[in-house]
Amino acid sequence: MTEPTALPRRTPVVARTPEELAALRPGSGRIALVPTMGALHSGHRSLISAAREHADSVVVSVFVNPLQFGPNEDYERYPRTFEADLEVCAQEGADVVFAPSADVMYPDAADGVKDFGQVVTVNPGAMGEVLEGEFRPGFFQGVLTLVNKLFNLVRPDVAVFGQKDAQQLAVVRRMVRDLCLPITVLAGPTVRDEDGLAVSSRNVYLSAQERRSALALSRALFAGAAAVGSGPDGILAAARSVLGDGSRARPPVSVDYLALVDTRTFAEVGDGFTGDAVLVVAAWVGETRLIDNVPMTL
Numbered sequence: 001m002t003e004p005t006a007l008p009r010r011t012p013v014v015a016r017t018p019e020e021l022a023a024l025r026p027g028s029g030r031i032a033l034v035p036t037m038g039a040l041h042s043g044h045r046s047l048i049s050a051a052r053e054h055a056d057s058v059v060v061s062v063f064v065n066p067l068q069f070g071p072n073e074d075y076e077r078y079p080r081t082f083e084a085d086l087e088v089c090a091q092e093g094a095d096v097v098f099a100p101s102a103d104v105m106y107p108d109a110a111d112g113v114k115d116f117g118q119v120v121t122v123n124p125g126a127m128g129e130v131l132e133g134e135f136r137p138g139f140f141q142g143v144l145t146l147v148n149k150l151f152n153l154v155r156p157d158v159a160v161f162g163q164k165d166a167q168q169l170a171v172v173r174r175m176v177r178d179l180c181l182p183i184t185v186l187a188g189p190t191v192r193d194e195d196g197l198a199v200s201s202r203n204v205y206l207s208a209q210e211r212r213s214a215l216a217l218s219r220a221l222f223a224g225a226a227a228v229g230s231g232p233d234g235i236l237a238a239a240r241s242v243l244g245d246g247s248r249a250r251p252p253v254s255v256d257y258l259a260l261v262d263t264r265t266f267a268e269v270g271d272g273f274t275g276d277a278v279l280v281v282a283a284w285v286g287e288t289r290l291i292d293n294v295p296m297t298l
C-alpha cells in the first residue's frame with residue numbers, strides 16, 4: 001500500500017506594502033482579517049480557522065507594532081519567526097499574509113520606529129487608561145492606531161481577535177462603534193495548554209521553573225470563576241488565595257493587577273452587579289509579563 005499523499009496546502013501570498021495588498025484584493029466575497037504580531041501558535045490558529053468560517057478570503061497580518069511598545073519593553077526582543085508563521089498560515093488556509101515593515105506602516109516617524117511625535121493616532125478614551133492602559137501607558141493608543149490602519153488597508157468585513165487580550169478586544173469594539181467602522185468584530189476563546197496556561201508568544205521567554213510558576217495565573221482565575229456564586233468580593237478572594245497579592249505574591253510571580261471588571265467598559269464591578277464580567281490578571285513571572293482572564297456572568 002502506498003502512503004497517502006498529503007493534501008496540497010495553499011501557500012498564502014505575502015504582501016509587504018499597501019500597494020501589493022491592494023493588488024491582491026478579491027473582486028467579490030467577504031474578507032476576514034486576523035491581526036497578529038507573528039510568532040504564531042495554536043491561539044492564532046484558532047482565530048484563522050474561525051475567520052475562514054466567516055469569510056471567503058482570510059488576511060493574516062504579521063507586524064510587531066513599535067507604536068504599542070513602551071521604551072523599556074520587549075520590542076527588539078519580541079520573537080520573530082516569519083517562515084514558521086507562513087507555514088502556520090498555509091496549514092490554516094489563510095489566503096494573504098500582510099507583513100509590512102515599520103517604515104511602511106509609519107513612514108513619517110522620524111527614525112523609523114521610535115519617534116512618533118508627528119503621527120496622528122487614535123485616542124482609546126477612558127477604557128484605554130485603566131489596567132493594561134495604566135501599566136503600559138500609550139499601549140492602546142498604539143494598538144488602535146495600528147488596527148485602524150489595518151482596517152483601512154485590508155477593508156475587512158470581519159476582524160477576529162482573541163479573548164485572551166480581553167481589554168484589547170473591548171477597546172477595539174469600542175473604536176468600531178465610536179468611529180462607525182463597518183466591520184464586525186468576532187472573538188475567539190482563549191486557547192490553553194493542557195495544564196491551563198494561556199498560550200502566548202511570550203511564553204517562550206519562560207524557563208521551565210518559571211513556566212510552572214506561571215500556572216498560578218490560570219489557577220487563580222479558575223478559582224475565582226468557581227466562586228462566581230459568592231459575588232465580586234468572594235470571586236476576588238478566591239483568586240487571591242491562589243495568586244497572593246501585592247507583598248503576599250509568591251516569587252517569581254509579581255502581580256500588576258487582579259480585577260473583576262464589566263466586560264464592555266472595563267470598570268471594576270461592585271456588589272450587586274449583574275451581567276457579563278471578566279476576571280483579569282497581569283503579572284510578571286521573572287522578567288516576563290503575562291496576562292490572562294476568564295469571562296463569567298454574575
Ligand SMILES: Nc1ncnc2c1ncn2[C@@H]1O[C@H](COP(=O)(O)OP(=O)(O)OP(=O)(O)O)[C@@H](O)[C@H]1O
Pocket residue numbers: 035036037038042043044046047160161162163164165188189190191192198199200201202203
Ligand atoms: N491563547 C490564545 N487564544 C486565543 N487567542 C489568542 C491567544 N493568544 C493570543 N491570541 C490572540 O491573537 C491575536 C494576536 O495576538 P499576539 O500576536 O499579540 O499574540 P500573543 O500570544 O497574545 O502575544 P503576546 O505574548 O505578545 O501577548 C490577538 O487577538 C490575541 O488576543
Ligand SMILES: CC(C)(CO)[C@@H](O)C(=O)[O-]
Pocket residue numbers: 035036037063065068143146147165168
Ligand atoms: C492587535 C495587534 C495585532 C495590534 O498590533 C496586537 O496588539 C496583538 O497581536 O494582539
Ligand code: BAL
Pocket residue numbers: 037068165
Ligand atoms: N498581545 C497584545 C500585544 C502586546 O502585548 O503588545
